[in-house]
Amino acid sequence: MGHRAKNKQPPPKPLEDPKPSPKKLGKRKAEAIEDKPSSRPVKKAKDQVKSKTKGTEKKSKSKSKKQDADAWEDVEDDIDLKAQTKSLFKDSDDEDDEAFTGNLDEFEFDDDEPLRGDAQNFDFDSDDEDEIPTQPIASRVKKSKQAERPTKIIPTASDNSDSDEDSDDEPITMANMEAKSKALEARAAKETALDLAEVQAAAEMEDDEDFDMDEDDDGDMEAEGEVFHLPTAEERETEKNAGGPDVHIVQRRMRECTRVLQKFTKRAEPGRSRTEYTEQLILDIASYYGYNEFLAEKLFQLFPVAEAIEFFEANEVPRPVTIRTNTLRTRRRDLAQALINRGVNLEPIGKWTNVGLQVFESSVPIGATPEYLAGHYMLQAASSFLPVIALAPQPGERVLDMASAPGGKTTHIAALLQNTGVVFANDANKARTKSLSANVHRLGCNNVVVCSYDGREFPKVMGGFDRVLLDAPCSGTGVISKDSSVKVNKSERDFTLLSHLQKQLILCALDSVSPESKTGSYVVYSTCSVTVDENEAVVDYALRKRPNVHLVETGIGFGVEGYTSYRGKTFDKSVHLTRRFYPHVHNMDGFFVAKFKVEKRTKKVASGEKDSGLESGEMVENDNGGNGEAEKVEFDDEEDRPYLEESKRRYLKSKGLRVPPRTASAKA
Numbered sequence: 001m002g003h004r005a006k007n008k009q010p011p012p013k014p015l016e017d018p019k020p021s022p023k024k025l026g027k028r029k030a031e032a033i034e035d036k037p038s039s040r041p042v043k044k045a046k047d048q049v050k051s052k053t054k055g056t057e058k059k060s061k062s063k064s065k066k067q068d069a070d071a072w073e074d075v076e077d078d079i080d081l082k083a084q085t086k087s088l089f090k091d092s093d094d095e096d097d098e099a100f101t102g103n104l105d106e107f108e109f110d111d112d113e114p115l116r117g118d119a120q121n122f123d124f125d126s127d128d129e130d131e132i133p134t135q136p137i138a139s140r141v142k143k144s145k146q147a148e149r150p151t152k153i154i155p156t157a158s159d160n161s162d163s164d165e166d167s168d169d170e171p172i173t174m175a176n177m178e179a180k181s182k183a184l185e186a187r188a189a190k191e192t193a194l195d196l197a198e199v200q201a202a203a204e205m206e207d208d209e210d211f212d213m214d215e216d217d218d219g220d221m222e223a224e225g226e227v228f229h230l231p232t233a234e235e236r237e238t239e240k241n242a243g244g245p246d247v248h249i250v251q252r253r254m255r256e257c258t259r260v261l262q263k264f265t266k267r268a269e270p271g272r273s274r275t276e277y278t279e280q281l282i283l284d285i286a287s288y289y290g291y292n293e294f295l296a297e298k299l300f301q302l303f304p305v306a307e308a309i310e311f312f313e314a315n316e317v318p319r320p321v322t323i324r325t326n327t328l329r330t331r332r333r334d335l336a337q338a339l340i341n342r343g344v345n346l347e348p349i350g351k352w353t354n355v356g357l358q359v360f361e362s363s364v365p366i367g368a369t370p371e372y373l374a375g376h377y378m379l380q381a382a383s384s385f386l387p388v389i390a391l392a393p394q395p396g397e398r399v400l401d402m403a404s405a406p407g408g409k410t411t412h413i414a415a416l417l418q419n420t421g422v423v424f425a426n427d428a429n430k431a432r433t434k435s436l437s438a439n440v441h442r443l444g445c446n447n448v449v450v451c452s453y454d455g456r457e458f459p460k461v462m463g464g465f466d467r468v469l470l471d472a473p474c475s476g477t478g479v480i481s482k483d484s485s486v487k488v489n490k491s492e493r494d495f496t497l498l499s500h501l502q503k504q505l506i507l508c509a510l511d512s513v514s515p516e517s518k519t520g521s522y523v524v525y526s527t528c529s530v531t532v533d534e535n536e537a538v539v540d541y542a543l544r545k546r547p548n549v550h551l552v553e554t555g556i557g558f559g560v561e562g563y564t565s566y567r568g569k570t571f572d573k574s575v576h577l578t579r580r581f582y583p584h585v586h587n588m589d590g591f592f593v594a595k596f597k598v599e600k601r602t603k604k605v606a607s608g609e610k611d612s613g614l615e616s617g618e619m620v621e622n623d624n625g626g627n628g629e630a631e632k633v634e635f636d637d638e639e640d641r642p643y644l645e646e647s648k649r650r651y652l653k654s655k656g657l658r659v660p661p662r663t664a665s666a667k668a
């Protein structure tokens with residue numbers, strides 16, 4: 001456990017000096033000191049920082065409850081898989097497979113505001129539309145708060161927290177004491193967050209040459225007589241032997257190192273290198289937030305230095321509780337009304353989804369309401385909607401969900417297919433298919449076939465799909481706020497093995513799609529990880545190995561573009577079409593989504609003149625790949641027999657029953 005978790009410290013205040021100058025204090029504090037309005041133009045970046053921080057502050061209202069996390073996770077060892085990949089998988093993709101028993105009563109709330117009342121007041125206009133609305137809704141009787149903040153992906157609890165300020169003058173009574181104390185706490189947290197935002201914004205201004213003028217940036221610090229000294233290797237060793245640094249020292253050092261790294265030539269101590277500051281910062285991040293040094297460095301490298309701190313900070317805060325309306329059973333507005341009537345305080349997530357609801361508070365366990373049990377909704381992280389939105393399955397299609405348990409995305413696909421066509425919901429981990437089947441039944445999906453193969457057996461098992469979703473097993477670096485064990489249990493080897501498995505799976509997914517589909521020929525690849533090895537590198541590999549596929553827009557409408565080059569590696573230019581989602585930017589789990597279109601193979605490619613094979617030593621057998629020009633994959637009973645037999649053998653074995661010897665066809 002890191003200092004951050006142990007001490008429940010407020011976020012470190014990057015860049016704040018002990019006696020800050022107005023410039024370094026940021027606009028709000030500087031104005032207070034000078035008692036006059038600032039003439040400095042407010043940078044856009046400042047607003048962005050504030051809104052981000054506000055989001056973070058808001059999220060902290062929902063306490064991180066282990067029981068909540070348990071209800072969202074289903075992490076089990078993948079016993080059927082090869083030993084090398086065992087225990088690597090982040091199966092965290094958060095859809096529940098069992099009733100959510102977390103108690104939202106335990107969340108902190110500002111006041112006893114009445115619940116939000118009538119579902120009519122919300123923007124459910126989009127519920128009736130098949131397509132995700134792209135235009136803002138022009139006129140409504142009453143706008144939801146989300147509608148007033150079109151850029152926000154998920155609203156945060158602070159959106160309705162202003163009311164605590166109104167009740168300041170009321171006398172404290174037994175009845176309102178708890179609410180008042182919570183309101184005070186909330187306000188203090190808000191202040192801290194605002195301070196942080198301002199200091200960051202001030203630092204950003206400093207970095208902007210326009211604001212630099214001719215001032216000597218180091219002047220202020222020197223005047224204060226407190227020049228930051230970066231410990232030497234020996235000093236670090238001594239500190240370590242003495243039991244490690246005090247948390248306040250770590251916090252301050254993180255601020256200072258961040259500050260120096262942002263403007264190295266001006267602020268660094270003479271004779272010290274950028275690498276030394278970076279090393280110190282990574283060590284401090286690792287100890288403060290409780291990561292192993294390897295992972296702290298890996299994640300740190302993804303972002304500019306100040307943003308990296310925001311990312312680590314966001315991982316300390318739970319994401320909003322969200323549910324997905326099951327349109328096979330109900331409409332979002334009806335579900336919202338039913339839950340409001342039960343004492344659930346909720347709002348539509350945002351314009352990008354017409355099925356999502358964010359739950360702010362509830363007087364009933366949200367995973368055990370009659371509506372939940374009747375399959376009217378799925379407890380599902382907002383990020384998990386994204387791959388299915390990108391997949392955009394069309395009624396009547398044949399879809400493969402290659403790694404599907406516990407079924408959040410499968411059931412979403414089934415709903416978009418309107419219970420037509422068929423979804424093959426596969427997962428290599430047989431134990432996990434139980435919860436998958438349970439969810440499929442609960443949500444009334446009649447078009448789902450559950451199966452349990454190693455995804456690398458496709459398309460031998462079956463192919464010719466209109467669309468394939470590969471929500472790949474991954475390290476879970478996007479969902480650290482739900483599963484903090486990721487902070488310490490991932491090593492370099494894990495990432496190597498995982499990305500190898502992901503590369504094998506993605507080729508199998510691409511080969512399982514029919515390039516001749518009349519409506520589709522798409523593959524979506526997603527992970528709940530933010531590392532480049534598991535995302536862009538895998539996509540780039542697939543593009544190199546399968547020249548008949550190309551990337552297309554995901555159709556999601558937000559998200560950060562994927563890296564086209566990273567730390568010396570250059571990827572295919574089209575990789576910018578992939579999308580990254582981050583907790584500190586989008587207020588949702590870290591996620592990655594890529595969408596491929598599969599075309600027919602040209603003769604040249606099929607004859608092997610172009611590099612379309614696997615790297616030597618790879619285990620994937622794709623010689624009957626489903627996307628070959630002449631390879632129209634159809635069901636063939638003869639061909640299927642050995643697989644059915646094998647599956648029956650495995651079933652009997654798992655039940656401890658006598659397993660018949662393999663017949664000639666099964667051996668073939």
Ligand SMILES: C[S@@+](CC[C@H](N)C(=O)[O-])C[C@H]1O[C@@H](n2cnc3c(N)ncnc32)[C@H](O)[C@@H]1O
Binds near residue numbers: 093427
């Ligand atoms: C991220 S989770 C999938 C979450 C799921 N898509 C959902 O929305 O509920 C990854 C899944 O991959 C499965 N898995 C791991 N290795 C696999 C393989 N080789 N083939 C198929 N599935 C695999 C794991 O058992 C795990 O359930």
